[in-house]
Amino acid sequence: MKKIVLTSIVALAAVFMTGCAAIRSAATTAEVGTLLVIGNSLACHGAVPSLGWEANHGMAASAEENDYAHLLLKKLNAATGKEHRLFITGVVDEANIGTLPPQLPKTADAVILQIGDNYRQTLDAAEASKRYRAIITGLKAAYPTAAIVCVSPWKCPGGDFMHAAAKGEGVAFANINPLGGIPSMDGMGYRDNGVNWHPGDRGMEAIADVIWEQLSPLVTKQRTHAVLTGVVPEVQEVRKLDDDEFLLVRGMGFHAPSDASAPLRHLLGELAVEFGRRFTIVPEIRFDLSEHDRLALCRPEAAPAYVTAPAKGYDAYAMALTHDAIAITAAAGGDGLYYGLQTLRQLLDVRGGAPAAEIRDWAEQKRRIAYMGLADPQLICSKLARLKINMVIVESYWNGHMNWWYRPVDQNLADAQEFIRTARLYNLEVVPLVQGGGWAYGVADRNPFLCEGVWVKDEQVRVTQEFIQLKHPNVIRSANQPIIVRSRNGLLTYIEGKDYEIVEGKTCRLFEEDHAPWKLRVLPKGRIKGGMTISIDYNYVPFSPHQSPYCPSDPETYELLSSVLENVVRIYHPRFIHIGHDEVIRRNTDRRCLQRGLSKTELAAEDLNWWYKKLKALDPNITIMVWDDMLRQSDEKGELISLIPKDIVICPWVYKVSEDDQREIVERLDWFLGKWHRPTIGTASGYFPLNAVMWSEALRKHADMTENLGMMFSHWGEHMWLWSSLPFTADCMWSASRPDGRHLRTLIDCDESLRAFDLRAPLEFSLQKEELAARINAGENRLDELKDAMLKVENRLLVERMPGFGGTDNPIHEAIVGQGRRIIKCYEAMILARRLQVSASPDSVRRYFYLLNELMPERASEWTEAMSRFVDGGPLPDPKAVFGVDLSPATANRADSEAQ
Numbered sequence: 001m002k003k004i005v006l007t008s009i010v011a012l013a014a015v016f017m018t019g020c021a022a023i024r025s026a027a028t029t030a031e032v033g034t035l036l037v038i039g040n041s042l043a044c045h046g047a048v049p050s051l052g053w054e055a056n057h058g059m060a061a062s063a064e065e066n067d068y069a070h071l072l073l074k075k076l077n078a079a080t081g082k083e084h085r086l087f088i089t090g091v092v093d094e095a096n097i098g099t100l101p102p103q104l105p106k107t108a109d110a111v112i113l114q115i116g117d118n119y120r121q122t123l124d125a126a127e128a129s130k131r132y133r134a135i136i137t138g139l140k141a142a143y144p145t146a147a148i149v150c151v152s153p154w155k156c157p158g159g160d161f162m163h164a165a166a167k168g169e170g171v172a173f174a175n176i177n178p179l180g181g182i183p184s185m186d187g188m189g190y191r192d193n194g195v196n197w198h199p200g201d202r203g204m205e206a207i208a209d210v211i212w213e214q215l216s217p218l219v220t221k222q223r224t225h226a227v228l229t230g231v232v233p234e235v236q237e238v239r240k241l242d243d244d245e246f247l248l249v250r251g252m253g254f255h256a257p258s259d260a261s262a263p264l265r266h267l268l269g270e271l272a273v274e275f276g277r278r279f280t281i282v283p284e285i286r287f288d289l290s291e292h293d294r295l296a297l298c299r300p301e302a303a304p305a306y307v308t309a310p311a312k313g314y315d316a317y318a319m320a321l322t323h324d325a326i327a328i329t330a331a332a333g334g335d336g337l338y339y340g341l342q343t344l345r346q347l348l349d350v351r352g353g354a355p356a357a358e359i360r361d362w363a364e365q366k367r368r369i370a371y372m373g374l375a376d377p378q379l380i381c382s383k384l385a386r387l388k389i390n391m392v393i394v395e396s397y398w399n400g401h402m403n404w405w406y407r408p409v410d411q412n413l414a415d416a417q418e419f420i421r422t423a424r425l426y427n428l429e430v431v432p433l434v435q436g437g438g439w440a441y442g443v444a445d446r447n448p449f450l451c452e453g454v455w456v457k458d459e460q461v462r463v464t465q466e467f468i469q470l471k472h473p474n475v476i477r478s479a480n481q482p483i484i485v486r487s488r489n490g491l492l493t494y495i496e497g498k499d500y501e502i503v504e505g506k507t508c509r510l511f512e513e514d515h516a517p518w519k520l521r522v523l524p525k526g527r528i529k530g531g532m533t534i535s536i537d538y539n540y541v542p543f544s545p546h547q548s549p550y551c552p553s554d555p556e557t558y559e560l561l562s563s564v565l566e567n568v569v570r571i572y573h574p575r576f577i578h579i580g581h582d583e584v585i586r587r588n589t590d591r592r593c594l595q596r597g598l599s600k601t602e603l604a605a606e607d608l609n610w611w612y613k614k615l616k617a618l619d620p621n622i623t624i625m626v627w628d629d630m631l632r633q634s635d636e637k638g639e640l641i642s643l644i645p646k647d648i649v650i651c652p653w654v655y656k657v658s659e660d661d662q663r664e665i666v667e668r669l670d671w672f673l674g675k676w677h678r679p680t681i682g683t684a685s686g687y688f689p690l691n692a693v694m695w696s697e698a699l700r701k702h703a704d705m706t707e708n709l710g711m712m713f714s715h716w717g718e719h720m721w722l723w724s725s726l727p728f729t730a731d732c733m734w735s736a737s738r739p740d741g742r743h744l745r746t747l748i749d750c751d752e753s754l755r756a757f758d759l760r761a762p763l764e765f766s767l768q769k770e771e772l773a774a775r776i777n778a779g780e781n782r783l784d785e786l787k788d789a790m791l792k793v794e795n796r797l798l799v800e801r802m803p804g805f806g807g808t809d810n811p812i813h814e815a816i817v818g819q820g821r822r823i824i825k826c827y828e829a830m831i832l833a834r835r836l837q838v839s840a841s842p843d844s845v846r847r848y849f850y851l852l853n854e855l856m857p858e859r860a861s862e863w864t865e866a867m868s869r870f871v872d873g874g875p876l877p878d879p880k881a882v883f884g885v886d887l888s889p890a891t892a893n894r895a896d897s898e899a900q
Contacts, residue, residue: 014417023527026044032083033084033088035076037111038090041117042114044057045059048195057070060197060199061199062850069088070086072112072211074791075216076109078792089104091135095117097132097135110147111146113148113149115153116158119158149174151270152177153180170226177198178247182279184344189845189867201850212806213807214799228743229801230346230797231799232346232814234743235735237359238802240802240804241321241357246323247323247351248279248348250281251300255295258289262424263425266426268341269285271341272285274811277858278348278809294329295328305322306329307320310362314334315338315362317331317339318359318361334419335427346813348809354804354808355621365710365711365734366709370712371395372393374394374396381426382724386726388733389713389733390427393712394419394432394576396412399441401445406564408568408571417572428662429575432574434565434577436581436607438585439815442564443550443561445569449507450551450627451511451541452541452550453481453551453586454586455539466522468521468534470505470520474508476590477538481551485499485535487532487535491742494526494712498525499522499527509548510543520633537592565615569618573623577623587604608626608630623649624647631644632652633667634673646678654691655687661694662694665695669702677707681712684714687715689728697741704746711732721760724761725857727762728751743800746797747797750792751816754790754823757785757786757789759773759786761816762814769830776830777834781831783831793820832888833879834847837887837890852882
């Protein structure tokens with residue numbers, strides 16, 4: 001392929017002068033309203049083949065639907081529920097801030113005035129302002145009921161007098177000028193630098209966002225209260241300041257306390273790298289502040305406006321965003337600086353800008369917890385930290401030989417230590433869940449004879465042959481649990497080794513019913529003879545593939561548990577230990593327990609008190625946590641809860657979302673908190689997001705109780721998709737009343753709309769690529785449907801935001817708007833990758849590399865080099881190397897149909 005030679009930007013001077021001279025309209029079938037855009041080449045420009053520009057829409061956008069005018073049209077239609085036609089034109093003589101064009105639509109619902117990049121600076125400031133203001137007054141007279149938004153130049157000066165004129169006329173003003181200074185916003189891959197000077201797809205999208213931020217409140221009545229920022233979890237209080245917006249610029253750096261904690265230092269390092277990737281600016285980090293409760297992002301000479309942190313809740317902080325600094329102040333006794341930084345990373349838009357505002361924020365729950373079986377430490381710890389989770393309960397594998405806590409050696413030990421190290425870097429308290437009670441796989445796998453069995457007191461067997469098979473498999477046999485063989489009347493006990501011998505069967509988890517049976521072999525010289533009936537007394541474990549309660553009456557149980565707990569405390573030094581004890585499906589059912597004559601309640605109390613005394617003996621400062629199963633209100637005489645220490649933390653759980661479940665949640669909390677005043681942590685379900693809202697609302701009733709320790713997110717599976725509902729729970733943990741239930745319902749509805757595409761918005765998209773690749777390889781292309789669904793998502797969420805925060809490009813996966821946009825781009829890029837293996841047009845290739853640069857900016861140099869190779873006639877990179885999944889070439893016909 002012939003190499004493309006880039007020409008000077010001067011070659012496009014005529015293009016800027018021309019702007020968009022022709023009227024362009026796209027009428028709908030039902031013309032209910034009109035969006036009028038008075039703009040220049042950013043809004044529309046006809047083809048200039050000599051410059052490599054062959055289209056007729058916003059210059060440097062890859063397609064008509066990707067220029068800012070058409071993006072605004074979609075937003076307007078979705079937000080208002082009405083169809084609008086798009087009418088694009090330009091002013092007469094933009095070079096001299098001329099006049100309105102003679103041909104305009106009769107009516108308009110919304111008007112965008114986007115000029116100035118072709119203004120030649122030939123007028124004095126007063127005259128320029130006068131002419132610009134005359135255009136605004138003309139628009140107000142022509143469209144007295146329309147929403148009008150004036151827009152600054154893209155890269156050229158002039159924004160100041162335009163802003164002043166707009167303010168004087170009482171119309172909204174959208175400042176897009178800072179976007180023009182970000183190289184990643186420009187066009188990419190066109191023959192002429194003048195075309196590339198224009199905004200590419202990312203720039204067009206950012207322009208549309210900034211304009212929509214001003215237009216949205218004027219055209220929709222959905223905004224009932226502009227109080228949200230889009231941060232996940234949402235901040236408690238935010239108010240706009242009368243100051244210019246903050247903008248990250250070169251020379252700014254972080255100033256942090258000299259005694260900053262390891263997690264704070266780690267997070268600052270992460271943010272420096274992230275800012276370099278997002279904004280091409282890497283702030284220097286200085287630990288030069290003597291105050292331990294302050295942190296700032298600013299120029300060296302700036303004076304950050306520190307404000308007092310709120311004296312309420314937990315991990316409280318205050319943040320002031322002014323034009324030259326972001327200042328964070330933390331309340332005493334918490335981690336406010338750390339969580340303030342997690343908020344800061346979400347506030348900056350694509351330029352590194354944020355509106356001037358003051359934020360006061362705090363957590364309503366002291367302990368914000370996630371339960372997990374196992375997960376990649378780097379992935380899950382960073383996810384939990386950015387959602388302001390501060391504790392993680394880790395159960396590890398449900399197999400004794402692989403369990404971190406029951407067998408802390410070799411790879412188990414290395415994995416556990418790596419997880420704990422990583423978690424602590426992310427400010428997470430790690431709580432080992434040493435499973436006892438109902439799911440005692442660690443005990444069962446090491447010694448299955450310590451499981452609680454079922455007592456068969458008198459199995460009558462007639463001796464007819466040498467071998468006698470016991471009726472039940474998985475027989476328990478130990479020194480404390482022997483098999484006893486007696487005469488039929490029970491008066492004579494036969495002796496093993498003299499009268500019979502035991503032929504062992506198979507007893508082990510999962511206690512399958514087809515395990516090899518246990519048998520007795522009648523010895524020839526013994527007293528058991530053919531034709532006799534004997535009585536066999538034994539215990540067996542019923543089929544129970546997962547739950548395998550241990551016997552609390554066998555001393556060997558506690559010898560084993562004692563060594564386990566000693567190892568956990570000695571090796572890992574935890575401050576908290578969760579001891580499980582949920583779903584105890586058998587209690588007081590085998591001979592060892594029944595012969596003691598204790599009730600189920602007494603046996604359970606004895607067991608829980610043993611755990612408590614053992615752990616406190618190992619470390620008196622350890623806090624013990626337990627599931628609530630055995631401690632719920634019951635009809636037994638003497639409630640178990642009254643027989644255990646009062647400082648054991650109880651974790652009640654109800655997983656579903658029916659009215660009965662909601663009542664059950666309220667009753668559980670009234671029982672543990674209201675009646676017994678016990679430290680309690682409510683446990684929400686990851687399977688049903690609304691369950692988190694129900695727990696949050698029920699906990700609010702007990703908000704003033706010191707025993708109300710917080711809330712937990714949990715699920716019992718390994719698939720990462722189960723983590724997709726964590727953001728809803730994180731919102732409920734941090735700010736139970738803000739956002740309100742209505743907003744959370746909106747978030748859930750938005751997530752469910754994307755699940756129709758088998759996607760999860762608040763989840764790393766890398767985890768969804770393989771399944772998506774299979775569908776794309778089968779010829780699926782639902783890109784337009786997905787775009788429409790995501791547009792509805794955006795407008796339902798953005799309309800609730802405070803002006804200034806609508807354009808935030810939240811980088812975390814849990815933010816539905818930002819992640820939804822990334823999903824669309826990745827889906828489109830994967831479809832293109834498949835098509836380009838068959839037919840590679842220059843426009844499609846440009847679009848492809850633009851999308852890759854958006855999705856994986858850390859690989860920008862790789863995409864630039866690949867684009868250059870392609871221009872020189874080389875091949876495109878293999879899709880497997882790009883996405884990590886196989887994308888087969890589309891057939892020629894299918895590629896053509898997909899292209900359409």
